[in-house]
Amino acid sequence: MVDGSDATQRVIFIVSDHTAVTAEAFAHSLISQFDGVDTMYTRRPFIDTEEKVDAVVDEIDGVAASKARPIVFSTFNDPALQSQLQDTDGLVIGLYNESLPQVAAELGLEPSKRVGSYHGIGDATRYQLRLDAVDFALMTDDGLGTDHYHRADLVLIGASRVGKTPSCLYISMQYGILAANYPLVREDHNELGLPKTLEPFHDRLYGLTIEPRQLHAIRRQRRPDSPYSDYEVCKSDVAWAERLFTSRGIPYLDTTSRSIEEIAATIMDERGLTRRID
Amino acid sequence: MVDGSDATQRVIFIVSDHTAVTAEAFAHSLISQFDGVDTMYTRRPFIDTEEKVDAVVDEIDGVAASKARPIVFSTFNDPALQSQLQDTDGLVIGLYNESLPQVAAELGLEPSKRVGSYHGIGDATRYQLRLDAVDFALMTDDGLGTDHYHRADLVLIGASRVGKTPSCLYISMQYGILAANYPLVREDHNELGLPKTLEPFHDRLYGLTIEPRQLHAIRRQRRPDSPYSDYEVCKSDVAWAERLFTSRGIPYLDTTSRSIEEIAATIMDERGLTRRID
Structure with missing residues (x-):
């Protein structure tokens, strides 16, 4: 030095x-x-x-x-x-x-000196599984494509901007898991139960939540002057979602101090999911 | 044993x-x-x-x-x-x-025994950059949102189903890079040049190509009975795209035997891109 x-x-x-x-x-x-x-x-x-x-x-x-x-x-x-x-x-x-x-x-083997490419697109099955999973995540992002839910391994739910989309994309890319996500929106707050669309998939649901302060910061960056990014709205959105998770026995995770890698690994573990690609 | x-x-x-x-x-x-x-x-x-x-x-x-x-x-x-x-x-x-x-x-330091969480969502800047990049990739996927191209670090181009979308998503998630993608479609084959939308962004373009046999297999799985998945069509789509890359001096990569990790690292290296998140 x-x-x-x-x-x-x-x-x-x-x-x-x-x-x-x-x-x-x-x-x-x-x-x-x-x-x-x-x-x-x-x-x-x-x-x-x-x-x-x-x-x-x-x-x-x-x-x-x-x-x-x-x-x-x-x-x-x-x-x-x-x-x-x-x-x-x-x-x-x-x-x-x-x-x-x-x-x-x-x-009892010699390593091959050949460089890399341990899972190329040439490995068609693996590539196809990964591509299918990414396609599925995109097709079922943010409450879309609920008619495909019968194929889903996992449906992430939570308030807007808690990290559902990046988590689904990461899980699909990394594990080949078919992961949909569905936003819990303010208009539904009066319903005490789960949105009806989700009922048949109760055992594939997993909730995400976040500190209201953090959510407020994230939403404000996206839409600075909307009621949606108001701190009180964030607080109420989060509280409602957590009450729903608890009352319906849906496992959930606070994403505030976790990386996407951690969120994904935790969900895989807690929902007992097995990766589809090695 | x-x-x-x-x-x-x-x-x-x-x-x-x-x-x-x-x-x-x-x-x-x-x-x-x-x-x-x-x-x-x-x-x-x-x-x-x-x-x-x-x-x-x-x-x-x-x-x-x-x-x-x-x-x-x-x-x-x-x-x-x-x-x-x-x-x-x-x-x-x-x-x-x-x-x-x-x-x-x-x-000259002791490792902290605290487990994990090296980049939580609590690390708001990093999380926000990653989220922005994923948002950008989704917003500009498959030829969408070309009005946002002025912000793009990278625009992937190539025939349909060569791997543009998963590559963009991976690059955005892994490196925080703003990556758009634009499909080169059959209708444009008569044009000798680049689609006009892409012209101003020539120095951010990167091409993807693939073995026609592999493309055929991937497309057939998606749309079995469409002309789109016909082997001759795949061959001509690929040949046309490669001619375009060569004639316009656009760097490109054959994805056939490469994993998404390899594709992403190669593009970052060849386009001289610096990751936005550590």
Whole structure:
């Protein structure tokens, strides 16, 4: 570390001979466990030749010379490229270094050096399932296409802007699950029960809720001067939805301090859903 | 391994005190490097007490007793739970075992034991960016909302069903990028140029293409008896789109053997886009 630089500010490199998606997810999940680190992520995907590794090594060394030592997360299918990368002044964490030989020994197989593409569109079944699930989520978004509900694995319900649409899209893309969503709207507040459309699907329902303050902020950004974004309206929408979930025994989740990844994993777990794609 | 069981068939456990998303992505990317392994994935997220770890250990040991030794990928924020899990007959690969202490030493910080939630909806800016991007992708899907193109970071173009919609949704969700998509339709084939709507956005365009056989299979599933899914039509749609990309200098990618993750990472890289969310 060079004198005067800030030890808590770190450049994090993500380097891979493929998409770098795995290394990136790993880096985020690991770094997030440290509070008060000011990070800057630099992604270098598709680094699949010696020349490209050389260029990245130079880049890392450049940062190391002028700032706090960078931390480098890497996944290389080709161990030669990984060793080449180790030769920098950064702290290099090669995610496959230990685990790939362990798994190879366990399986009694050699890893293929071929890069990536573990589930291409060429894998037609998986691709088709994923596409179907995304199609389904779009077709049944926001109360549309209720005539398709007989195919649904899951129907998310909740007030407007609690996060139903992104959650459905994520679940469809990530798990291949057929996920619809249905908004609980103000006009229905007088009904004590569930909207009639939803009754036959009671066992596929899952509720989302959110802190009224947060909902207020989100709605205000969307429609600043509408009664819809009024704080009191947000409060009443949320309270009504939660009463409905409780009275009808519908499991639900507060999305306020959760990421979409967490929301999706929790729903899958609590509704006992099995992913359709691996 | 018990006599008579098939060495290449493996149960892969994914265990975490949080969503298990990181461990799952890692397991897939590592296992995919071995050809001819017949895997069955078993996910156990939110294993956050000693009792829950005990139950998973029993489950793993049960599999180990009757089948090939299971491989266990795990991420635990709490090292005590991780050690408890190590005590099974499976091959346990604790993803944080080596890397967490390394990073802690490098940063001179202790990891917080608090579980997960590294980017909750409580992180309003990030959540809002992601939501905006998903909204944008939906609003500008399939040639809609072209009046919003001035805000677009990216406009995907290509024949119908080459994968534009899922790619846009993934890019918006994963990177916070504002991604529109516009279908190149048969009626326009006589035009030699780009649809006029797209002209002002030439430097944000990116083309997708696909093997005609694959497109044929995808379209046939959607509309079995339509001219649209005829193989010759698929071939001509693809050929025309590729000629257009080439003649107008629009970068493009064949999606046939690529996953959505790969397509997204390649586009980000080739269009020089920087993610809006970390």
